[in-house]
Amino acid sequence: MNDFLARLAGVIGSANLFTADTDTARYTTDQRGRYHGRPLAVARPGSTAEVAALVRLARAHQVAIVPQGGNTSTCGGATPDGSGRQLLVALERLNRVRALDAANHSLTVEAGMTLAAVQQAAADADRLFPLSLASEGSCQIGGNLSTNAGGLAVLRYGTMRELTLGLEVVLPDGQVLNALSGLRKDTSGLDVKQLFIGAEGQLGLITAATLKLFARPTAHATALVGVRDAAAAIAWLNALKDAFGDRLTTFEIMSEVCQNLLAKYHPGQLPFTAPWALLIELSDSGDSAELGERLVAWLAEQDMLDGVVAQSEAERQKLWQLREAMSETQKRDGPSIKHDIGVPSSAIPAFLDEAGTALEAAFPGVRVVAFGHAGDGNLHYNVSYTRPGNAELFSDEPRVNEIVYDLVYRHAGTLAAEHGIGQLKPHWLARYKDPVALAVMKTIKQALDPAGLMNPGRWL
Numbered sequence: 442m443n444d445f446l447a448r449l450a451g452v453i454g455s456a457n458l459f460t461a462d463t464d465t466a467r468y469t470t471d472q473r474g475r476y477h478g479r480p481l482a483v484a485r486p487g488s489t490a491e492v493a494a495l496v497r498l499a500r501a502h503q504v505a506i507v508p509q510g511g512n513t514s515t516c517g518g519a520t521p522d523g524s525g526r527q528l529l530v531a532l533e534r535l536n537r538v539r540a541l542d543a544a545n546h547s548l549t550v551e552a553g554m555t556l557a558a559v560q561q562a563a564a565d566a567d568r569l570f571p572l573s574l575a576s577e578g579s580c581q582i583g584g585n586l587s588t589n590a591g592g593l594a595v596l597r598y599g600t601m602r603e604l605t606l607g608l609e610v611v612l613p614d615g616q617v618l619n620a621l622s623g624l625r626k627d628t629s630g631l632d633v634k635q636l637f638i639g640a641e642g643q644l645g646l647i648t649a650a651t652l653k654l655f656a657r658p659t660a661h662a663t664a665l666v667g668v669r670d671a672a673a674a675i676a677w678l679n680a681l682k683d684a685f686g687d688r689l690t691t692f693e694i695m696s697e698v699c700q701n702l703l704a705k706y707h708p709g710q711l712p713f714t715a716p717w718a719l720l721i722e723l724s725d726s727g728d729s730a731e732l733g734e735r736l737v738a739w740l741a742e743q744d745m746l747d748g749v750v751a752q753s754e755a756e757r758q759k760l761w762q763l764r765e766a767m768s769e770t771q772k773r774d775g776p777s778i779k780h781d782i783g784v785p786s787s788a789i790p791a792f793l794d795e796a797g798t799a800l801e802a803a804f805p806g807v808r809v810v811a812f813g814h815a816g817d818g819n820l821h822y823n824v825s826y827t828r829p830g831n832a833e834l835f836s837d838e839p840r841v842n843e844i845v846y847d848l849v850y851r852h853a854g855t856l857a858a859e860h861g862i863g864q865l866k867p868h869w870l871a872r873y874k875d876p877v878a879l880a881v882m883k884t885i886k887q888a889l890d891p892a893g894l895m896n897p898g899r900w901l
């Protein structure tokens with residue numbers, strides 16, 4: 442291994458190769474603190490050519506590679522194992538804008554740019570890059586692509602798959618696939634870039650992407666509304682779609698348990714509590730005041746328990762901060778068994794009802810923290826106990842997961858709507874995913890990475 446590391450230092454520079462625990466520590470634990478790895482080293486290549494040379498060298502020495510972006514994966518996707526034999530490749534130095542074509546509404550960036558920096562680069566050109574996540578200050582475009590990230594504006598703009606025009610990828614044999622393109626239409630063969638979106642680094646290292654930009658909305662109208670149950674929430678979703686069409690950008694829901702946590706850790710911030718709270722945002726061209734008036738007039742005719750409409754940008758940000766604080770707030774309150782599930786939004790009320798009943802029967806005193814992107818059917822459905830200690834929580838995880846996932850699949854859903862599979866869910870994927878689909882995926886993996894060196898120990 443010393444020969445490998447010496448050669449690697451020659452490729453990327455010894456200053457960009459970390460082997461001491463003090464230097465590697467920040468890359469080796471996932472953001473939930475659930476997975477701890479011990480890599481052979483952490484490599485920080487600075488260009489696509491360096492990534493390609495690194496991959497060829499690793500292949501020659503049969504060294505496995507774990508790609509890492511911002512390390513915000515909630516399922517241990519970017520954490521190496523404890524063998525001390527895997528090379529962690531951090532893409533953070535690939536952080537440049539390569540090209541901006543404002544007239545084509547496209548932006549080509551390197552994979553290690555943070556999502557926030559990409560959003561800013563688009564804004565500087567008076568354009569919108571609409572992917573929006575609470576982790577946007579840390580997560581990177583390469584990680585967003587590799588997990589097919591979703592977030593807060595999928596309802597209107599789609600997931601990372603829909604937001605990507607082209608990709609550059611270093612394949613497991615070290616070849617560079619140049620599929621960077623600003624085209625919206627291209628029927629010249631298969632769309633190979635889609636293979637790498639959502640592949641969680643198992644088919645290659647993404648080094649750059651061409652992203653879709655949009656006109657920047659100038660008007661926003663944002664409301665927090667309280668309703669009596671989940672069925673009412675979904676009725677609101679459809680009524681809002683009918684009334685405002687594509688202007689409906691965000692439709693998030695938070696259960697009363699979530700609101701109580703926000704009230705506990707952010708006292709005085711929540712304007713009211715209700716069985717369910719809906720965060721609604723419309724966006725459009727034109728003027729915020731006018732859009733706000735339309736929303737207020739519409740709300741006046743609806744049946745709601747309580748509600749506020751943001752009257753200024755500062756009030757809008759306050760409402761958003763509450764929603765974006767949800768994950769961290771729950772983390773402060775202790776561990777939970779996390780699910781990132783998706784069902785058709787029409788099935789959300791039945792799923793919540795059936796899962797809540799089944800969990801309470803199996804684990805009396807269970808606490809469900811349910812919130813998320815109900816506009817696209819994606820819920821963060823996190824389970825813990827109300828009794829103190831939570832000590833046995835993770836030993837109950839298999840049974841909790843079985844109850845939740847059985848119901849998810851009964852409602853034609855998915856066990857990974859936006860966070861991916863990582864180390865947390867491979868065996869669950871094997872249980873629930875269509876076996877033919879899994880076999881096709883494994884055939885592709887075998888063709889591209891026969892030695893199994895790209896992010897091993899995941900689901901492929």
Ligand SMILES: Cc1cc2nc3c(=O)[nH]c(=O)nc-3n(C[C@H](O)[C@H](O)[C@H](O)COP(=O)(O)OP(=O)(O)OC[C@H]3O[C@@H](n4cnc5c(N)ncnc54)[C@H](O)[C@@H]3O)c2cc1C
Nearest residue numbers: 510511512513514518581583584585587590591592642647
């Ligand atoms: C507070 C909080 C809120 C969140 N909210 C959302 C949300 O609303 N929506 C959502 O979708 N996610 C959300 N996430 C999850 C997470 O931020 C996303 O999955 C994000 O896309 C991961 O990006 P990252 O750069 O941190 O990737 P990492 O965690 O570093 O890696 C994720 C996976 O991608 C692979 N990978 C990373 N970079 C590359 C690359 N260049 N080439 C090949 N493979 C690569 C890794 O090996 C790993 O398998 C949230 C996380 C937190 C902590």
